Amino acid sequence: MSTEVLEKFGGYVRVRVCGIAVEDDRILLIRHKALFEDGPFWAPPGGSLEFGESIPQALVREFNEETQLQVRVGELLYVNEFIRSPLHTLEVFFRVFIESGQLQLGHDPEFQQQIMEEAAWLSWEELQALPDAQVHSVFRKYTQLSDLLRPGGYGLQ
Template identity: 35%
Template structure:
């Protein structure tokens, strides 16, 4: 069961915020925490010896088929819901090639894939989706409207 992979250990995740025409690229996945569908920006776990930029480029390719350029760090989120604990870094990214298509997670077998769908979700429609982390449909949307840049932090 994939959930055991993420239990009782600190996981460092790197995610990309790809916005095109007031919509963000999101991946629907089966959450290992809740076992339900949620929408998140593409990204995943940092491997030992891998830079965050390399991790994000690899995860984006695996999940979306796109090559990206990594921009500014926008948010750090700490998720703590025992037995799960993750520290997540969210970077602005721009597309640099490739073809958009739902990929897979090589850490899981074909019958235990977490990835379900891939699509651009209009920022105005975020409240209609189960989007994680909460920061994205609260603070991030406000910051986008205000043109605010910089790093923010949330945790629970």
């Protein structure tokens, strides 16, 4: 794990907003450089909630920063808690709908050295074929895409 990640997110509880965008049975994901030693890591676009910012505002901002897309925030899907020392993150997942823009890998203004490597649409089958350690755990809790899009639930990772 990079020193920059540890300095920014280690040692406190971080609130992260995440968007699940689905088009043509594909899920929009960001591939990050290895956060641990497990290789690249695929996760939905999202990021930290800033003080004074509503969750929908944060999600719209984060989506645009990471994908150059404008989104409309839909319903709350679930909450996931990630605890892997020194990181502890409370993640709030919403359904999002693409309103405009062309998909391009953006940037993460929180990091000088970018950890995002690719923005891509993956099918459920492509996602399930990846090693568990390289995919956000939320995708392992469901057996099919339609289940992922049903609201409700809490997960601990």
